[in-house]
Each structure stands twice: as C-alpha cells, then as structure tokens.
Amino acid sequence: MNTVRQTRAGAIAIWIFVLTPFLGLLAAGPIAWGWGLTTLDVIMFVIGYAVTGFGVTAGYHRYLTHGSFKANRSLRIALAVAGSMAVEGSPIQWVANHRRHHAYSDRDGDPHSPWRYGTSVLAVLKGLCFAHIGWMFRGELSNRARFAPDLAGDRDMQVVDKLTGPLVAVSLLTPALIGGLVTGTWAGALSGFFWAGLVRMAILHHVTWSVNSICHVVGERPFVTKDKATNFWPLAILSLGESWHNSHHADPTGARHGVLRGQIDPSARLIWIFEKFGWVRDVRWPKPERLTAKRVATSPAS
Template sequence: MASTDTANSPQSPAQSDLPRGTLSGDTQTLGERITIGVFIAVPFVALVAAIPIAWMGGYLSWLDVVLAVAFYAFTGHGVTVGFHRYFTHRAFKANRGVKNTLAIAGSMAVEGPVIRWVADHRRHHKFADKEGDPHSPWRYGETVPALIKGMFFAHMGWLFDVEQTDARKFAPDLIKDDDIRRISKLFPLWVALSLLLPPIIGGLATWSWHGALTAFFWATLVRVGLLHHVTWSINSICHAIGERPFESRDKSGNVWWLAFLSMGESWHNLHHADPTCARHGVLKGQIDSSARVIWALEKAGWAWDVRWPSPERIESKRVDDYGGEATLIAD
C-alpha cells in the first residue's frame, strides 16, 4: 500500500477544507466551549456514578464489560499509538490503511480532531513547562496554591483556552495529507460512532432497550470519561510528580500507577528525554502496551522504520547513578 509521506505535497489545501481550530488566528466560539464542557461533564458524572450503580446490581453485564474494555483499548491506542507516537513524533512509518485506522480510532476517543491534537502536542514539546506550553501545571508558579491552580489548568482548564494552536505552524505535514485532512474534518462523525456503536451493539446482542442503555452507560459514558481523565493526567500529574531517571529539559516524570490505564504513556520522563522513541517504558518491568501494538504492526509488515530504543541510547540519557536495567521490545 502507499506510503504516508505526504509532507512534500506541492499544493496547499483550501482553507475551507480544514477543521475549525487549525488556522492561524482562529479562536474558540462560545458554542465550541459549551460543547467541550458537555463532553467533559457528562462522562465525568457517569464515571463518579459508576461504582454505586455497579453495586446496585442489574446494571452491569459481562457484555458491558467486554464492550467497555474493547472500545477503551481501541480508542485509547488510537491516541497513544496513532495521535501521539505516529502522527506527532513519527516514531515509525505505516501503510495507508494503518495510518487512516489510527486517525479514526484516535478521533473516536473524543479528544479533538487529529490535526488539532497533534498541533497542541507538538507545541507542548517545543515549550515544555515554559511559556508557550499549552498545558503546563507550572504555568502559575511553584507555590502550593499556584501548583494547585496549574494542575487544574493542565488537566482540563486549557481545553477552554480561547486562543487555538496554529496548526499551519505545528502540523503542516498533516494539513497537506488529504486523508488526514478529510478524517479531521469528519470528527463529528467519529464522535457519533464512538457514542452510538456501544448501545447499538448492546441492544442488538440482548435484543432489549435495557442492554442498549447499560452499554451506553458503561461502554460509552464511563469509557470516555475514564479515558479522558487518564489522558489529561499525563499533562497534569506526569509533569508535577514522578521519578526522573532520564535527563530532560522539563519536569516530566514517570508515574507507575498510571502505566496500565495510559497504555504506557505515563513513563513520561523517557518520552521527553527521547520523544521519537517508539517505546516509553524502557526499563525492566515497565508496562507499555502501545509499544506492543507497534511491535505487532511491524511483525505484520504494516509498520516499518520503527525507532526502538537501544541500550546505548538509553544509557546516554540516564541520570548518573540511577538504577534500573534497560529492556528491548523483543524481551
């Protein structure tokens, strides 16, 4: 299948072909801010209500669990493998089918269109924990009150920032890719599929409205809410606390208890020390399911030129006298 390298396309897309929020000078409208608020608040309420509802009995089935886990893994890896390691950092190359599937899967995480997500994250790396970083928890200073305010901003307050990242500056390669520009523009469609597929499957599998309703609660609302807050925790928690075994120019840290749910993204210190590395959990015992997905794609012949870590490169970035044995993906 065709390569995804479209950065040298001779023609620039028409301005009308781009999703809102990707043009220089664009600002969020009131309607967009209200929509973001709804998509944050409703899944969060469901997430809070999940434990008492599960405790009541009759409102959680094995089908709900399977659907929630499956959609969490599919959309979550769409963000971690696709939006992050592939589109943002080019940690590997992939064929067109994988490229487009990752873009759609990441869009179904309901974290914004792929072009906007990538532009924001590239800007984050350029100005990590300094002025210009769109979501640093150190934005307001290092005192306890300032850090509390900064943590909230880094976690989700930044999503309401009126000024949008200039994608023409930070993601010109994606803007020139016809497939990705089209997928980004169709973001509302991917959101609708993400929200509606679980209850459709649940309703058809049980042939009941009850099955559709419980699937919507667990595999749509709770799943989206959990994935949102795990993703945002990388911006907030992993830039405030955690071990720092590798040299980086910011405050990124490794937070082990987020590793499983974040699919390896919370090994954040190594990521900022070596952003293009395809594996973030490079020390022995560090879970990184995103790296395993990339490994599987490579074995299938669908991905290549993967930037796997080498012991020598890891050692060159390690803080002096910090313990821990490096591991390779083949281990």
C-alpha cells in the same frame, strides 16, 4: 503565532464532552447498585477502551505527532479514525497541541504546564487543575499551520478531521446499538451506552489528561530532560504506556516509552506486532547508547 481563537461551537463541545462523562461517573455507583454490570458491558468497555486508547497513544501520539514509525496508508487512516473515536479532538488539532507542548514544555507557550502559576503548594495545585482540564477552556487552539503543516496538507487526514463529529457519534452509540440488539431491550441499550460509551470515554479522558498534569509533577526522573516530565508507574497500564513520560521527553521520537527493566508499555508492544505483520516500518526503537547518554548521573554507593 502559536494559537488561534476557538470558535463558540468548539467551546460548547468541550463543555459537553467534559461535563457529561463526569456526571456519568458520579451516577456510576447508584446505577451499578441498581443494575449491575453485564458481561456484555465489560467486553464492550474493554474493546472500546483498547481501540480508542491505542488510537490516541500509538496513533495520534507516537505516529502522527512524533513519527516514531512509518505506516501503510490503511493503518495510517485506521489509527487516525481510532484516535478520533476517543473524543479527544480531531487528529490535526491534537497533533498541533501536542507538538506545541513539546516545543515549550513547562515554559511560556506550553498549552498545559502545571507549573505556570509557581512552585508553592497552592500554585502547584492550581497548576495541576489547569494542566488536567482547565487549559481546554481558555478558548485557544494551537496553530495548525505552524505546528502540524504536514497533516494539514494531507488529504487523508483532512477527511478524517472533517469526520470527527460522526466518528464521535459512532464511538458513543455503537455500544448502545449492540447492547440493544443483543439483549433485545432498551435497558440493554442504555447500559451499553452508559458503561461502554460514556464511562469508557470519561476514564480514557482523565487518564490522558493525567499525563499532562500528574506526569509533570509526581514521579521519577531517571533521564535528563529540559522540563519536569516524570515517570508515574501507577498509570502505566491504563495509559497504555504513556505515563513513562520522563523517558518519552528524553527521547520524543522513540516508539517505546517504557525503556527500563520492568516498565510495561502496551503501545510499544502493539507497534512491535504491527512491525511483525509488515504494516509499519522504520520503527525508531530506543538505542542503548542514547539511553545511557540521557541517564541522570547517580552518586556511587558509599
């Protein structure tokens, strides 16, 4: 069985955490015009985006989902906590969803393929909306027991999973607390909550969802895969290297997704730093011979 029914509380939570940041983005312009961004807001935004973003990319995705490296227990827990603070779901559920995506990528069973409605312009546009955000409202959750049995049976991950709610609160309220304490005003607290809390979360959400949608429709496909995953360079930095999606689908367990010359991959660099400090081991760096075997054949120049 691929899916289980989502609880009513889970569905309500999705609506809250999708619509609230979106409304925040709509209000961003008028608020910025009236208040402006402070240096403190920017610093908290960048730090918050990096911590939670890498928690998803290096933690949830490359480590917990694909086992691209092995980490010591402290880092393992830290990455799961950081990923939970991105407000994209608990680690076990996120991993189950993504493993299911790889198992059925762009075929029946894929939880968020943009090609589910067909290949006409209208069908693809509808599919993009579904892959970007619509799939979360279907009321289905990928079966943890089938797709993430290793994490479901891991006590540390069980604890982090149960603490997802409080960690979300910490993620959103910490910037407000810092802003209030540093400025000594409610305005500083509200500004920190808005820019480094809601807006930061919303941007990271849409960047992550864009990998599900845009990176299966628009971009280059230099490697052979069984689906339509693409490399989309404009998102490389914001996605912390995740938008090299064709490369990833060609070699899912690879620790580096930006494998070609000039492809920036901040998450791979972070994993490299962890390796240098001795916090991770057995990193699955790309092998030249494997990449060569997966490259799309090109016609010789005439």
